[in-house]
Amino acid sequence: MKRSITILAAMAALALPAAAGTLDDVRARGVLNCGANGQLPGFGLPDAQGNWTGFDVDYCRAYAATIFNDPSKVKFVALTAKDRFTALQSGDVDVLARNTTWTSSRETQLGLHAAGATYYDGQGFIIRKVLKVNSALELSDASVCVQQGTTTELNLADYFRANRMKLKSVTFAQLDEALKAYDSGRCDAYTTDGSGLYGVRPKLAKPDDHVVLPEIISKEPLSPFVRQGDDQWFNIVRWVHFVMLNAEELNINKSNVDEQLKSDNPEIKRLLGTEQNYGEQFGLTKDWAYRVIKQVGNYAEVFDRNLGQGSQLKITRGLNALWTKGGIQYGPPVR
């Protein structure tokens, strides 16, 4: 019921005349409205005190840092997979940073733009060890719990169909409900993005009784999304990610960024705004990148803190390593 009301409210907003200039709106409001997950450890989850943490959450903090010089000026809106696009379309949130896969139809049909893959993911399965399944190809006839309104739901059907296996899916609106059903034995397997599997595993009653299968059955480039028709805002969201990547590549991090201000390296000078004024070209300030790095960190720091070795999930960088280290994360130059 609550969800229907969210959608109805969003539709009501569509019935009103629209406004443009997201950056101006955000500045005037004094706070950034960020659509986040709310249930997924590692990407977006509020703790008992209401403090949000996660990889996507840190991106929203980075946008706030560069706009307001204050990463706390973010209002997080927890969205389910199926409400997220309506919330963004209707202007309830300024940016959607909610482990959302970048696909063509989301750009052509929904009037949205993906600002760039912040995390390269792929869909996988988790299953009970006692079933002695070693490969996803042995899953014919298995019941699979899945969250509704995701690319996951379609990939699952595709994969079973392509491999001529019989699928029995059980679909839930909320991640927690799907996971609870899996945990209570309603399904043999649970499927979501690989990172999500690591994220939900600690939520299971006996995490060690479950194993993640080796197959990755899809490409899931996760990206923040913005509305089409506001190129200035699109650029900001897109380039904050590149700032973090370039900072990692240039070895600039939270703790050394102040020293790096004195650096003679022209690339660093351009990035940190000690030379030229690239930030102002975005409608931001000269120190736009400094703010992001100082207050949130570079890509490696954000990754490690939320997903990597500094977190409970211990996900390896894999595809998300910098291009210089065998991955495919690549920040175009700031110049």
Add this chain to the structure above:
Amino acid sequence: MARERTGPPRAALLDEPKFRGIVYQILLCLLIALAAAAVVRNVTENLARNRITSGFGFLDQTAGFDISQTLIDYSVQTSTYGRAFWVGLLNTLLIAGLGIVLATVWGFVIGIARLSRNWLVANVARGYVELIRNIPLLLQLLFWYNAVLKALPEMRESIVFGGAVLNNRGLFLPQPNFGPGTGLVALAFVIGIASALGLRLAAKRRLERTGQTIPVFGSSLALVIGLPVIAFLLAGAEVRLIHPELGRFNVRGGVEILPEFGALLFGLVVYTAAFIAEVVRAGLLSVSRGQTEAAAALGLRRRQILNLIVIPQAKRVIIPPLTNQYLNLTKNSSLAVAIGYPDFVQIFTGTVLNQTGQAVEVVVITLAVYLALSLTTSAAMNWYNARVAYVGR
């Protein structure tokens, strides 16, 4: 020559209350129509400006997602969103139809129990009503779903009885696979019901004409059950049961009843029955004691008093609020989203909305469907209500 006027002097047209009333109503309608047109225009323009696809073309596109319970053929490969619409609608109709029947029966039982002279029965029924109707339905559904799942055994420890299999994947019943005589048996069944109804009508006519009663229950039962059995034997008594079998992960074959379906149906029936019980109790209490006493004085038996005097009068009080409960049950069935039953809302405003992104169209269709369901239910109940209404003579 001056025109002569008959009757009272006519006021100017604008001063006439009737005419002014009509003008106001037309103006109001125009205003509402204008506002509606403005909303439609704004939505269309905003959608176009925001480059969001609109229109109903998506209904013909391939859906490509799996649905756990389908009453009609649905294939991931070829079925469209339009097909998914019907799958969801039928799933909702199934739960609403069964729910209404079961909740009515159970509600009548509880309602009558509340009026029982037995202290224990009356108070147990009262406790049931107070407990159930004061807890939000969503919580009850989550409770039943999780209770059902926790209570049921795992696949490898399935309970097998008489060819049926029960585990936490659902209840699997043997599926009858009839031989060539199926049509004959069905025909005999229909003839049996028709002739039983005819018999009842004839008995009623005779009662009205001559005052004689004919017992029809036994012969009706013989017709309804006997005819199909004879037809079945004549056709060669050929029927095979397809027994569900345990596979590696799941049960194969047989009729499958999902735990989500069971929990939703059970939850809705238990909840709605508590309200129906109160409606029934109010209806029975509304028939004054004098009626019962008068009937007893005429020499009617207890059962006749209930069937001929009390229930027909109580119906008039019961039916309108009962309609409300039926509507509530149908609408509440959309809480299925919480426990994974693929009802209309789950499939359509859930997956279809998200895959197509066409929120406006999908939500408008959904609203229209629930409106149609509710209006149909109340039309049927109003028709029935008119039939049992008191006719002034």
